Amino acid sequence: MQFPTRIGVDPAGYILNQTSTQKIHPVYRELLNQILEMLKRCAGAKVHSVYIYGSVGRGEAVQGTSDIDLSVLLTSPLLPQEKALLDRETAALVHLNPLVPKVDYDMGVVAEVLKQENQFYWGFWLKHVCSCIYGEDLSVKWPRMKPDIRICQAMNQDLMETLAGYRKAILTKEADAYKLQSILKRIVRGAYCYVAVRDESWSTDIRENLQILQHYFPNEAYFREIEAVFLFQKPLNRDDVLSCLDYFITWFSEHSIEGKE
Structure with missing residues (x-):
């Protein structure tokens, strides 16, 4: 391995997004559809968009071992009862499905996500770590980025x-x-x-x-x-x-x- 390795960046130094909807194995697609319906059932019109990341989004998932990792953007925060319902329904879904041990959600509110000061957190995350699987893809709002101390922080x-x-x-x-x-x-x-x-x-x-x-x-x-x-x-x-x-x-x-x- 040569150093600096420049792994995971293109020839111009921009970070490559390793996830893609095309990389999601067919065995996970039906489960993701169920999760999306569950999110809409629990949170209703608050669900703005949903993004896959992690091993499932990279096409590297191991059945029965890999979690499903999702970033969920909302128009407004979930109420306690909505969050409790989502937790219960997610636990029930996982219990009945041996494909995944866990479904993780990272929740964000659209107005907060789009603030300029969140470029190196949410902007980077959506642009370079996730792929949109439902709703309006907000990754297009942000420029491509190179490895940057502000991202790391x-x-x-x-x-x-x-x-x-x-x-x-x-x-x-x-x-x-x-x-x-x-x-x-x-x-x-x-x-x-x-x-x-x-x-x-x-x-x-x-x-x-x-x-x-x-x-x-x-x-x-x-x-x-x-x-x-x-x-x-x-x-x-x-x-x-x-x-x-x-x-x-x-x-x-x-x-x-x-x-x-």
């Missing part, structure tokens, strides 16, 4: 809060093997944001992220240990993941995202 804006929540889940024994793996993925993706601009890349692959991180941080043993988990399916131990998590909570506070605004 936006993607990590809730990182410390998320890691604190993960820590609590481990301590209260609410974190199963699936959750433990998710914790390691979030650590890796968070750390990759610290070097993406320097590497002139935007990789969505955990193994690529780890290779890149080991180049720029050759003395960080935890990156090698995490790589062993994903390469060789090394068994996950709660205490080991907790130690790793505690280390990186400090690590993130001591390092700065590299790049120029």
Whole structure:
């Protein structure tokens, strides 16, 4: 691997969107149609548009293992009773369908999404991470972007809060093997944001992220240990993941995202 890798960008340096409606495997299409009908049933006319991201949108999903990840844009926030209904119906749908273990929603309100100050969060997200599967595609409102420190900062804006929540889940024994793996993925993706601009890349692959991180941080043993988990399916131990998590909570506070605004 040559560095900077420039993985995930075109010859001009613009980030490539790895998702596409054409990449969605046919086995997921019927389930997505059911989810869209459920969203409209629970939220009604508030549903402005829906976007797929993650492994299903990239055509890399593993049946029975991969979540369905959706960004849902609304004309106004859901009322508590609407949110409760959506949660119940989603849980029931997942329970009856062995295809996916979970359906995740990222909710946003259109007026907030379109604010200029959200270019490097929502603008980047819709333009370069998602593909529209329902409604008006707002990704066309934003320009193409190159790896940028402001994108990296936006993607990590809730990182410390998320890691604190993960820590609590481990301590209260609410974190199963699936959750433990998710914790390691979030650590890796968070750390990759610290070097993406320097590497002139935007990789969505955990193994690529780890290779890149080991180049720029050759003395960080935890990156090698995490790589062993994903390469060789090394068994996950709660205490080991907790130690790793505690280390990186400090690590993130001591390092700065590299790049120029």
